[in-house]
Amino acid sequence: MSADFLAALRSRFPQAADRASADHPAVNVPLADVVAVLKFLRDEHGFDLLMDVTAIDWAEGANPRFTVVYHLLSTTRSGSYVRVAAPCGGNDEAPVAPSVTSLWPGANWHERECYDMFGIRFEGHPDLRRILMWEGYPYHPLRKDFPLAGIETELPGADVVEETGTKVVAAPMAGGPFVAASGEINLSEAEPRAKDESWSDRVARPDQTPLRQVKE
């Protein structure tokens, strides 16, 4: 059943190439054709539901660095699911992809999340703002060069910063990753433990700001 729309897609868009996928069919298309391909799948093959808009960061040095991926589901043809991937345009700092809010209004928030997490600018988006992090946050957290613990920066809300002196600090990973012991030992010893316990929330790592306790 999946072959019919893939064959039709290939005859209509010869530039579309098969993409390796463990489960559902997936295609690679050039960025310029992605809106036309999605419209074709929506209007002529019943892929009426946009499940997700997400992206892949291939890390610094890759060209192109970012790939945007659209997930489509058909609610009329059971089990039909397809992913359409396209390499982003623009540069590494400000990758660009076309918005599909004109095809699915629900793409709005997916694209805002993708912009928030990866920094991909969706051209033609009606309201491209951050959706999870706050307005003014300087980083895009799901990029490969962003550490899980975060980067020290300003807390939102100048009045609160003035009152508390608190900042966004890198979370204390306390020497993580945390490793659980297994075998015939009691539960308190089996708890996941950090490999380096010389620093914690109380004892700051030398290169980090200590977590400040607010006093009354």
Next chain:
Amino acid sequence: MVSASTDYGYDSKVEGGVIVSRADAAINWIRTNSMWPMPMGLACCAIELMAVGGARFDIARFGAEVMRFSPRQADCMIVAGTVTYKMAPQVRRIYDQMASPKWVIAMGACASSGGMYRSYATLQGVDRIVPVDVYVSGCPPRPEALLDALMKLQAKVQREPSARRLLSA
């Protein structure tokens, strides 16, 4: 007759219908037994907080059943859940809007220390933005643990020099 309590004294032969007490004892007694919580429910701990308010655990037994969603009418903020950096300024502003005297209970691992969320998005302990009186361990804590925290807070309030603070304010 000498009472073991230093909170009040009563001798029917000397004073008749009069009870003698200390200002601190009277003020703290009033504060302790009608502590209106501000339920700062931010994650799954809030579900346990609701259970504490329900009939089975019944926080009304400790005079703290009047959950006020207006900070102006609350004495005790119960921070129940994960505080993200995005939410942190709002938590602090709500705390600022509460009238003194006011107290804070950090309920659960996330509010106390960031819990398992060692990540860029999560405030690593609500004590970085508001002064916390009682920390409750657990993920989430059992309702009994929160009741215990409330009793600990009541014991703490009973030791406060309230009269001196009122006069010096």
